[in-house]
Amino acid sequence: MNLNKAFVLGNLTRDPEKRALPSGQSVVTFGIATNRFYKDQAGQRQQDTEFHNVVIFGRMADTAAQYLKQGSLVLIEGRLKTRNWQDQSGVKHYRTEVVAESMQLGPRSSGGNSNFAPRNPYPGPQQNKPAAIKDEEIPVIEEEAVLDNLSDGGQEEIDVKNIPF
Numbered sequence: 001m002n003l004n005k006a007f008v009l010g011n012l013t014r015d016p017e018k019r020a021l022p023s024g025q026s027v028v029t030f031g032i033a034t035n036r037f038y039k040d041q042a043g044q045r046q047q048d049t050e051f052h053n054v055v056i057f058g059r060m061a062d063t064a065a066q067y068l069k070q071g072s073l074v075l076i077e078g079r080l081k082t083r084n085w086q087d088q089s090g091v092k093h094y095r096t097e098v099v100a101e102s103m104q105l106g107p108r109s110s111g112g113n114s115n116f117a118p119r120n121p122y123p124g125p126q127q128n129k130p131a132a133i134k135d136e137e138i139p140v141i142e143e144e145a146v147l148d149n150l151s152d153g154g155q156e157e158i159d160v161k162n163i164p165f
Contacts, residue, residue: 015069025057
């Protein structure tokens with residue numbers, strides 16, 4: 001049995017870039033930065049930052065393009081996919097991406113016209129919570145299962161070769 005599963009929780013390094021496949025399906029790409037904190041041999045606190053490329057397809061891509069922006073916190077669950085191509089000078093390039101299967105939006109700032117309120121930072125009895133904070137769940141958006149092409153309403157499986165970037 002094999003398993004290809006990735007969970008990435010971090011902040012967007014750039015605004016999502018939305019494109020369309022020749023079939024008309026939406027594709028969104030963006031980067032996520034994750035941080036790891038640890039103590040070195042001298043006992044000093046250190047930080048290591050890792051950068052991840054994310055690709056999202058379909059309606060979930062439309063949602064990502066609408067709600068995410070640089071600095072947004074997001075949880076992506078998906079699989080790793082490495083693409084390779086040759087440039088005009090014959091040099092072979094490789095790019096490993098997380099192809100999203102589900103996405104959970106992080107809390108949004110209370111300023112502006114946001115549909116999401118921050119999670120309750122005051123756990124415990126309700127009387128200790130300021131009236132301005134609302135308890136709203138952060139939505140989980142999952143990719144629709146790819147249906148068999150023979151069934152009614154089926155979808156085509158996306159071939160990475162058709163991605164225009």
